[in-house]
Structures are given as structure tokens and as C-alpha cells.
Amino acid sequence: MPSVMPKIFIVDDDDSVRKGLERLLKSLDYRVQSFACAQEFLDQASVKGVCVLILDVRMPKFSGLDLQQEMLRRNMSLPVIFITGHGDIPMSVRAIKSGAIDFLSKPFKEETLINAIEQAVVKSKGLQKEYLKYQAIRNRINVLTERELQVMKWVITGMLNKQIALKLGISEKTIKVHRGRVMQKMEVVSVAELVRLTEKVGIKPSS
Amino acid sequence: MPSVMPKIFIVDDDDSVRKGLERLLKSLDYRVQSFACAQEFLDQASVKGVCVLILDVRMPKFSGLDLQQEMLRRNMSLPVIFITGHGDIPMSVRAIKSGAIDFLSKPFKEETLINAIEQAVVKSKGLQKEYLKYQAIRNRINVLTERELQVMKWVITGMLNKQIALKLGISEKTIKVHRGRVMQKMEVVSVAELVRLTEKVGIKPSS
């Protein structure tokens, strides 16, 4: 596999800080993209693959903590490392509770940042892996018809074909047909596997 | 249900702080038990039901953070609220990353502590609920014989009786018998349910 270096996003309104971080990180072979404000990042950044966000807390209008909340709201899960000149404990508590990897006060040692980035990269790799698995399953679910999805949700309750037929008001034979297609499309050969797949993507059994 | 008030443990080496907190919390009807050091808490506290730990960071010998780590190691999952007179950001980051509910610097407003406790109680109730479910399942698993457990781990892979028989080098008939007993003892009527139960307690399918 052609493992690309992780991408590191920097969002900081201070030009000199951005430049400095950019230089440091590029010297370590990371791919770097920086933004002067949160909105710019949300509009332009393409968060794909393994990536990390280095985020300044204090910025005009849209603070770093606001950006973090907005990313949570949008289900964007990339690890965040906060940096700040004037941080306090409640601020750091909030950041970490919202999932940040670290919260560094300036000035900090280069090594500290590098360590945090390493942690974030590991986390991102994990998230990436989960995301790919998730998508692989979702793709299969997307080719199910409405009816098939419906039948699947009953099948994973463990109910008998006969009972499902009753629930849906159609014949048992038809359930068997749908059920067979579900197994094909989901690429499984047993209900056990089907239950596992649906659990992973959060599909709940009916009723 | 006779919902008892949550129990709040206090671990702080400062007598006056313990007394003060104790008075405050008792006035709010919480059940309170305090300890002057971490070891005393580990030895004597009975962490059952809904409970919360208010923990001083700086203590002689065994620090609050050390106690938190020790509890993680022992799989004791009760929500922790740190309080400290001389905290810093890295300290709070470490505490929260290890799962603490909050990290309060003295002096703090009573209200702030009360809020944190409310959060912690909610969390503890959630943990308690999960724990009870977990135990209910574990209790059933504990009445399985070795052989039955072994068969169950193959059943939840979705394998056919025939295939399991081959794996274990015994007849298919015997698998059916064990399998039947597993379903009885686990109190389920379908493989789907069995898969769900085993997932919840972290039992992995064989091979």
C-alpha cells in the first residue's frame, strides 16, 4: 500500500504562527494546509484520509472551540490539537471533553507538539479504518430495496419467516425470497454475520 | 423502585476541606463518605450502586491522578470530579483524557461543583445500568459448561452444526445437543439474540 504522509491542517489567525508551524511540519515531511480562520477551513479543507487539525483557540468571530463543536455537529471526526497563548483550565477541560487530543499552551516545546501529532495520527488511522469498514457495509445496504431493508430489520430480531410474514401481512414464501436476496446483497451466509454487520452500522432490529 | 440517593466519596488529605464538602453535600441529601488518602479509599470504600468520587489532586504519596489510574487498572468505573488548589492545564488534560467528569480549581462556586456532581450522577446511572445488564448476561454464561461455551463461540460465527462438528471432531448430533442447552441456558430462542448477547459482554466468535 502506498501509505501517504498524514495531512495536517492548521487554523490560526496569526500569520507568523502559521508560517512557523508550517515550516516545522513540512520539514518533518507532513503535508500541510493552513487557514487563517475557521470558516475558511470549513469551506475549503478536504478532510479525507489520515489527517489532523492544529487549532488556535482564540480567534476573532469563530473561536477554535466553536469550530470543534461545529465539526462534531457535522460528524466530521478528525483529531484536534489545540494551541493557545492564553488558555485556562475550564477551557482545556471543555476542549478535551469534546474529544480533543491535547491542549497546548504557548510557548511549548516542539517535542510536545510532535508527540501530540503522533497520537493524533494514530487516532486518525483508527478512525479511518473504522470509516472504511462502515462505508463498505453501508454500500451494500444501499443496494437493498425498501422492502428488503424492512425484511432485514425483522430478520435480525431472530424472528421466524412465518412470524415476519404475519407482521408484514404477506406470505412466508415472499419473506424467503426477500431474505435470500438480503443475504446475497449483504454478502453473508448466516444470520449471525448479518446481525454483526447491522450492529456495526447502527441498524436496529424492528419493533 | 426505592431510588436511593447517590453516594459521594470524598478523598482529600485536608481535614477542613473534607468537613466542608461533607456538610455541603449532606445538606443536599447525598450520602457521603470521606477518606484522608487514596489507599484508605481503595481499602474501605464499597463502590456499589450510583456513586461519585470527588478527588483532590495533590496528596502525599498517592496523588489523585495516581488513584484515577489505579481505578482504571482495576476496572472500577465510577465518575471522578477533581478538585485542586494548584492545578495546571497539562494536569487537567491528563485527568479529563483519563475520563474524569470535571477538573475544578479552588476556589470554585458551589454551583459549579453541584453541576459537576449532577453530570457525574447521570453518568454513574448509565454505567450502573450497563453493569447490571452485563452481569445478567455473565451470570447465564457462568452456568455453561466448558464444552457448551466452546460450542457457543462457534455457533455465533454462523457456522453450520456440521462444520462445527468437524472443527471439534465430534458428531453433528452432539453439537445439536450442546447447542440446544446453550440456547436454554442463555435464555434465547434465536442465534440473532445470542449474537447480540455475546457482543455485549465481549465474547468473540472462534477462529
Next chain:
DNA sequence: AGGTCTATTGGCCTTTAGTCCAATACGGAT
């Protein structure tokens, strides 16, 4: 109008799962 996708159902047949009854065998406890 013809083609495609989907839902529906039937018949036929095979494979699996699971239950009841019965029997053998081994190890440990009384």
C-alpha cells in the same frame, strides 16, 4: 408498446435445526 425493476406467490425438493427418548461412558462426590 416494450423493457426493467420490484413485489408477490406457488410448487417442489434438499438441507438444517431442533426435540424427545434412550443409551453408554467417565470422573468426582457421598
Next chain:
DNA sequence: ATCCGTATTGGACTAAAGGCCAATAGACCT
């Protein structure tokens, strides 16, 4: 020595799952 729990297996039988072929019907697209 005997009883109990566990593992093992067989026979017989019922029920459930699922595959193959075929057919009908409605919706939607070209």
C-alpha cells in the same frame, strides 16, 4: 458402591430455511 453431572451418540420425527423454476402485476422509463 452409587448417584450426579457431563459428554457423547443414535433413531425418529417435526419444523424451518432456502434454492430452482415459473408466473402475475404494478411502476417507471424509453
